[in-house]
Amino acid sequence: MAWLRNRTLHLLAGFSAGLLIALAVAGFNGCSSQPPLEVWHTERLNLEFTANQSDDEIKNYNNYIILEDKLFNQLDEKVYTKTETGPDQLLNRYSPGSAADPRGLDPNWNRSFELEGNGRGGVLLLHGMSDSPYSLRSLGETLNRNGFHVIGLRLPGHGTAPSGLKYVHWRDMAAAVGLAIEHLYSGLGSATASLHIIGYSTGASLALDFTLKALEGKYPSVPDSLVLISPAIRVHGAARFAGTKSSLSALPGFENLAWLTVMDEFDPYKYNSFATNAGSQVHNVTVDVDRRIQGLNRQPSIAREFPPVLVLKSTVDSTVTTDAVVDNLLNRLPVDRNELVLFDINRQAAIKSTLLVSDPGPLTNRLLAENDLPFAITFVTNTNAYSNAVEARFKAPHSSDPLSAEPLGLEWPRGVVSLSHVALPFPPDDPLYGKTPAGEQEHIFLGDMALKGERGLLKVSEAWLLRMRYNPFYSYLEKRVLDWFEEPAGMKRFDSE
Numbered sequence: 001m002a003w004l005r006n007r008t009l010h011l012l013a014g015f016s017a018g019l020l021i022a023l024a025v026a027g028f029n030g031c032s033s034q035p036p037l038e039v040w041h042t043e044r045l046n047l048e049f050t051a052n053q054s055d056d057e058i059k060n061y062n063n064y065i066i067l068e069d070k071l072f073n074q075l076d077e078k079v080y081t082k083t084e085t086g087p088d089q090l091l092n093r094y095s096p097g098s099a100a101d102p103r104g105l106d107p108n109w110n111r112s113f114e115l116e117g118n119g120r121g122g123v124l125l126l127h128g129m130s131d132s133p134y135s136l137r138s139l140g141e142t143l144n145r146n147g148f149h150v151i152g153l154r155l156p157g158h159g160t161a162p163s164g165l166k167y168v169h170w171r172d173m174a175a176a177v178g179l180a181i182e183h184l185y186s187g188l189g190s191a192t193a194s195l196h197i198i199g200y201s202t203g204a205s206l207a208l209d210f211t212l213k214a215l216e217g218k219y220p221s222v223p224d225s226l227v228l229i230s231p232a233i234r235v236h237g238a239a240r241f242a243g244t245k246s247s248l249s250a251l252p253g254f255e256n257l258a259w260l261t262v263m264d265e266f267d268p269y270k271y272n273s274f275a276t277n278a279g280s281q282v283h284n285v286t287v288d289v290d291r292r293i294q295g296l297n298r299q300p301s302i303a304r305e306f307p308p309v310l311v312l313k314s315t316v317d318s319t320v321t322t323d324a325v326v327d328n329l330l331n332r333l334p335v336d337r338n339e340l341v342l343f344d345i346n347r348q349a350a351i352k353s354t355l356l357v358s359d360p361g362p363l364t365n366r367l368l369a370e371n372d373l374p375f376a377i378t379f380v381t382n383t384n385a386y387s388n389a390v391e392a393r394f395k396a397p398h399s400s401d402p403l404s405a406e407p408l409g410l411e412w413p414r415g416v417v418s419l420s421h422v423a424l425p426f427p428p429d430d431p432l433y434g435k436t437p438a439g440e441q442e443h444i445f446l447g448d449m450a451l452k453g454e455r456g457l458l459k460v461s462e463a464w465l466l467r468m469r470y471n472p473f474y475s476y477l478e479k480r481v482l483d484w485f486e487e488p489a490g491m492k493r494f495d496s497e
Contacts, residue, residue: 034256040094040161040265041273043078047071048164049156051175061151061183064176068112068154075160076103091266091444091459094161099444102268109134109269110159112180113152120147121194121224121485122184126177127152128201128232129278132159134269135200138427142478148196148485149187153180155203157278162265165275166258170206170285177210178219185221194224196485200425201319204231205285212292215302225308227481230317230421232282233324234290264459267446269432293332308337310484312477314419315344315360322363335374336397341480342367343473344381345418348388368393371400378480380408380473388412390473410473413448420468424477433469 047070049058058064080096080103089095093102102108110132123143125136133152140150156176157168185195199207207226214222256262260279263272296303311325322342330338342364345356367377379393388411393403413435423433430447431438437445447469455462471477 034259034262037256037259037262038094038265039082040079041163041259041262043082043161043163044167045071045074045078045160045164047074048160048168049172049176051169051171053175058179061179064179065112071160072111079161091264093265093268099442100266100268105268105443109137109152110154112154113137113140113150115140115144115150115152116187117144117149118147119149119189119193121196122149122188123151123196123198123485124177124180124184124207125150125152126197126199126203126206127155127158128203128230129282130158130162130165130271130274131201131203132269134432135425136198138430138474139198139425139478139481143482143485146482149184151180151184153177155206158271159269162271162273162275165271165278165281167277168281170281170288173206174209174285177206178213181210181219181221194485195221196225196227197223198227198229198481199231200229201421202232202282202285204228205233205282205289208289208293209285211307212289215305222305223307225310225484227310227312227484229312229424229477231311231313231320231325231329232286233320234286234328263461266444266460268444290328293329296332303334306334308339308484309333310339310341310480312341312424312480313343314421314424315342315364316418317421319421322360322367326367330375333375338374339376339378339484340367341378341477342380343419343424343471344379346388346412346416347382347385348412368395368403372398374398379403380476382412383407388414392476408473408476410476413472415450416468416472418468419471419473423468423471425474426470427474427478428470428472430470435470435472 047067049064049067049071053067058067079094083089083092083094083096085095085097090099092098093100095101097104102110107113113133123140125133125140127133127135133154136152140152144150153176156172157164181195181197188195197207197210199205207223207228210219211223211226213219258276259273260276261272261274265272296306309330311330313320313322313325315322325340330340344364345360364379367373368379373395374397376397377395379395380390381393383389383391383405390408390410390412392406392408394406395401395403426433428435429438431441432444432446434447436448449465451458451465458465
């Protein structure tokens, strides 16, 4: 048998050598194809909050904000002071005084913000990966005008420099969520005031994570309801291997492997460069939450207490599929108290189906025809194939009745085919991502620019410019969120149908 053992060892050695060569080639190709790294990619800000601090010096949300102040001073010292200025840097977020410098805006929406309400209730806003509190700013201001005490939390690793996402762990973000919720709950002033969480993209997984922990008794307050916008649910694909790639980035000459994407940083409120570790953390949190939600059927007493969930997403989404939201979330939650709002593609006759890579219609048609779904569905789509006007078609849980249709008085803008993962929380008048610039302004506008010319001419990629950045049906989304927070959350709508 010695010959077999030796042969096996030789095969393993050959396989290992081949794997190392393949990784080296992939690493070389990855590094050589990326632009050079800048100071905002390489400088580590060591004043960022971590989960182990929550049991030590950062005991509450006020401590978190004090540390955040110090962190942004460190950002100025280690990044902004080392970045050139001048006309060539006009679109550089980290060039002092540039059109993309968020420090010239008041407030700087990269920072956590708190808007005190009149006692109606509290709402925590959780943004997505590589994002900032700006993404839910508009919704937060509306909720505050309606009496809610609102906290827009800057999650660790965000709002500063892309290098922050090289080191952050999702449990750091989860610990910060716990501090914010405790602060919000203590400030409500009434045991009857409602508490809600709105999670956008990865923020949705963090909202679910906190809710599960609260149901297990790890926090004293279970949210009264959740709103999940473009939720990242059980992300698979390349993200699961991101940890290996990130580890290889420690090798000399392989530093670029720490990045899935390296781009110019011209967006004042979102990183364009995306760290490999960020993809790994999205994968880790979604898998962890998915595992625990699957376990709810073994804990019926906990499952019954799970709060109502409203999910809002586009039928086309490059980050998460509708199948994942239905199969891995809504079908596993307690029945008859949740709703999925889907924004269809533009079905107007001018949009030729032959131009589409794939049509989400078959899936949504199956969902609308199903008569035993344990959640409600609202489908926002064209009133007919020849009109840009849209209506909301509603179906209650377990219903086989024809869908009720509500005209919304809204329509698709000319030339827009669909929404996107990043579009839903932004209104058409958003000064950064909206339909038109807000008059004369010194700061950058990244919304509907409709630029045309020769390829390769612009600093911004064509794919970036084509992606929809605002939601023409935002007023409907906003109304649905406000309605959902009524007592009891969401149920009034079901009962009235």
